[in-house]
Amino acid sequence: MGYTNDNDFQIGIDPGSMQPKNLKQHQYTISLINEALRTGLLSVQEIINIQNNVMLVLQNLIWRYTQGESSSVTSETAESILTSIIYAVDVYFKGLESPEAALEYLKKSNIHHAHDEGVRMISTLLEESKQLYKVIRTNKLDISVDAYNTTIDEALPIFMKKYEIIFDAPNTMASIDYPLAIDDMKLQGILYIHQYLQRLQLETEFCKLFNIDDLRELLVNYGQVCRFNYQIELFNIYELVLNNAVFAIVSEGSLGQILLSSHQSRYLESKFATMTSDQISHTIHTAIVQLQNGLGIQNAQTKEYMAQSAEVLIKRIIHTVPLHHFHALIITCQEKVTKPISFSLNSDSRMSDLELRKWLAEIAELESKEKKAEFIQTRFFSLVDYLDLFRAGILYDDEYDAIFAFFSDMELAVWARVVFHEASRTDRFDIYSIVQDYKNNEGEEWKVHYIQFMKRLDHERLQSIEQMLQKIDYEEFTYYG
Amino acid sequence: MFLSQIYNTLNHSMQELAISQILEWNEKSMEHGLALSFEEAKQMLLARYQILEHYSRVELSLEVTRELIEVFSESSFINQEIYAQTLNEMHEIFYYLKNETEDRISDVQVVEVMKNFFEEECEGSLELLRSKAEEYAEDFRRDIQIKEAMTSEDDV
Numbered sequence: 153m154g155y156t157n158d159n160d161f162q163i164g165i166d167p168g169s170m171q172p173k174n175l176k177q178h179q180y181t182i183s184l185i186n187e188a189l190r191t192g193l194l195s196v197q198e199i200i201n202i203q204n205n206v207m208l209v210l211q212n213l214i215w216r217y218t219q220g221e222s223s224s225v226t227s228e229t230a231e232s233i234l235t236s237i238i239y240a241v242d243v244y245f246k247g248l249e250s251p252e253a254a255l256e257y258l259k260k261s262n263i264h265h266a267h268d269e270g271v272r273m274i275s276t277l278l279e280e281s282k283q284l285y286k287v288i289r290t291n292k293l294d295i296s297v298d299a300y301n302t303t304i305d306e307a308l309p310i311f312m313k314k315y316e317i318i319f320d321a322p323n324t325m326a327s328i329d330y331p332l333a334i335d336d337m338k339l340q341g342i343l344y345i346h347q348y349l350q351r352l353q354l355e356t357e358f359c360k361l362f363n364i365d366d367l368r369e370l371l372v373n374y375g376q377v378c379r380f381n382y383q384i385e386l387f388n389i390y391e392l393v394l395n396n397a398v399f400a401i402v403s404e405g406s407l408g409q410i411l412l413s414s415h416q417s418r419y420l421e422s423k424f425a426t427m428t429s430d431q432i433s434h435t436i437h438t439a440i441v442q443l444q445n446g447l448g449i450q451n452a453q454t455k456e457y458m459a460q461s462a463e464v465l466i467k468r469i470i471h472t473v474p475l476h477h478f479h480a481l482i483i484t485c486q487e488k489v490t491k492p493i494s495f496s497l498n499s500d501s502r503m504s505d506l507e508l509r510k511w512l513a514e515i516a517e518l519e520s521k522e523k524k525a526e527f528i529q530t531r532f533f534s535l536v537d538y539l540d541l542f543r544a545g546i547l548y549d550d551e552y553d554a555i556f557a558f559f560s561d562m563e564l565a566v567w568a569r570v571v572f573h574e575a576s577r578t579d580r581f582d583i584y585s586i587v588q589d590y591k592n593n594e595g596e597e598w599k600v601h602y603i604q605f606m607k608r609l610d611h612e613r614l615q616s617i618e619q620m621l622q623k624i625d626y627e628e629f630t631y632y633g
Numbered sequence: 634m635f636l637s638q639i640y641n642t643l644n645h646s647m648q649e650l651a652i653s654q655i656l657e658w659n660e661k662s663m664e665h666g667l668a669l670s671f672e673e674a675k676q677m678l679l680a681r682y683q684i685l686e687h688y689s690r691v692e693l694s695l696e697v698t699r700e701l702i703e704v705f706s707e708s709s710f711i712n713q714e715i716y717a718q719t720l721n722e723m724h725e726i727f728y729y730l731k732n733e734t735e736d737r738i739s740d741v742q743v744v745e746v747m748k749n750f751f752e753e754e755c756e757g758s759l760e761l762l763r764s765k766a767e768e769y770a771e772d773f774r775r776d777i778q779i780k781e782a783m784t785s786e787d788d789v
Binding site: 226 | 728731740741
């Protein structure tokens with residue numbers, strides 16, 4: 153805005169016909185004014201009138217913002233309030249039947265009314281979002297993906313609580329980490345959150361149609377394929393599930409199957425390699441329809457979302473198959489591999505006392521042994537920290553088992569080195585005999601639980617642990633008891 | 634800042650209206666023998682615009698100008714000769730204090746603080762008033778820091 157001269161806008165005038173392509177969804181009112189000026193539907197004088205009316209709304213809101221105590225504000229505050237006014241007007245104008253109807257409002261300089269209506273619509277969207285959030289919270293997937301959980305448990309409630317409808321409406325003011333499969337990041341404020349919640353609900357409902365244990369295993373497989381800790385990575389769960397469900401159908405697997413074998417992966421790769429782009433597209437779309445029918449998906453929005461997701465998948469297949477990279481698109485079941493050691497043996501790597509106390513307090517609050525074990529596994533990375541944890545007196549009975557169950561053979565060997573300190577240093581160390589013959593149920597509680605856990609392992613696993621014991625790098629081992 | 638220029642320029646473009654409004658307030662200040670000419674009112678608006686620019690503030694009404702005229706035209710330290718210049722200086726000090734007190738005190742309170750200093754401790758000296766305003770802002774900010782530190786200690 154800020155037009156002062158008719159001559160500035162003479163170039164390219166096309167009287168009377170606004171081009172829809174020139175109207176931007178994300179700056180609707182401003183682009184509408186520009187387009188109306190370009191086509192001669194608004195005069196410079198009318199633009200000045202619109203500006204003056206916007207300024208009157210701003211003046212009024214500055215008084216409200218300062219609660220009548222100040223007639224001036226900093227430029228940053230004024231800019232924020234003005235942006236909020238335009239945002240509300242955008243919301244209202246986009247809801248009208250046509251750009252021409254919005255233009256009529258502008259011609260009549262009825263910005264004040266458009267703003268009031270926009271604010272009312274924003275308020276309605278916020279209420280709808282709160283209801284959507286409740287549904288999502290209730291149906292939340294029980295999985296250990298931090299971004300998914302913190303977005304639902306922490307970020308979204310903060311938004312609902314802090315969102316400022318009148319003075320700062322375009323501000324999304326929440327750290328939404330969990331990525332959707334299809335997202336419009338150009339949206340702001342409540343328009344973004346409303347859309348995010350709608351899509352998150354669709355995605356969550358879709359994922360709930362599959363077996364939760366299969367879904368958890370798929371996530372583990374995904375982590376192994378990508379060689380990262382899936383619990384702390386940013387990725388979309390729905391996309392993994394949809395892709396594998398579609399691949400299952402195309403590879404003649406069963407409906408609802410999401411755990412795929414490497415055989416199915418090879419079959420799919422060779423099948424797609426012989427197809428044209430159109431054939432691949434047709435195959436995927438057919439599988440999507442089969443999936444929708446088979447799973448009883450009736451919701452038109454879900455179907456449309458799946459169709460859009462299918463387009464993304466089709467492009468990826470067409471792109472990866474000729475490069476022989478199809479395996480990167482499909483998550484297959486991974487063989488149980490020997491997990492490497494995931495915590496440091498060096499006491500220098502320990503966390504601070506403050507951090508340790510914080511985690512211990514949070515662990516004590518967790519309800520189930522599984523949640524405790526998962527929480528610990530993703531936050532404790534030093535042998536010394538584990539010892540502090542074990543000696544803190546916050547774990548009970550089978551909670552120790554849940555933690556030991558996460559450890560690889562190498563890690564259990566490290567613990568054997570700590571528990572059977574002297575015996576483990578001899579060449580004739582027979583871990584099977586030592587564990588089985590161990591009668592002493594006294595001493596530190598965690599050691600007793602460790603030995604009981606080890607007793608329940610089969611002979612073969614214990615032999616593997618014993619072999620690992622020989623491979624421990626004692627140069628790294630700075631714990632001395 | 635670019636946006637503040639837009640707002641204040643827009644007000645500037647409506648200056649004819651603003652000038653006539655300021656001249657209307659002459660009626661009341663004339664009770665104390667003070668009045669602004671058309672040219673002085675125009676210059677005051679220009680000065681006010683530059684001050685708002687300088688302090689990166691936006692004001693879409695003339696409320697502060699009205700308040701300053703109303704309060705300071707009563708002062709026995711101001712005569713017609715220095716009236717216009719004094720009002721310009723008062724605008725400068727007012728917006729300085731608004732910024733330096735982080736918008737935590739109302740327009741009325743700021744004008745009241747200025748008036749008290751001007752009439753009593755400064756005895757009509759603008760130079761002293763500027764110095765007092767700086768001291769006041771410094772004390773105000775220190776008090777805020779102390780209060781915030783105490784609040785954060787309470788939180789811990």
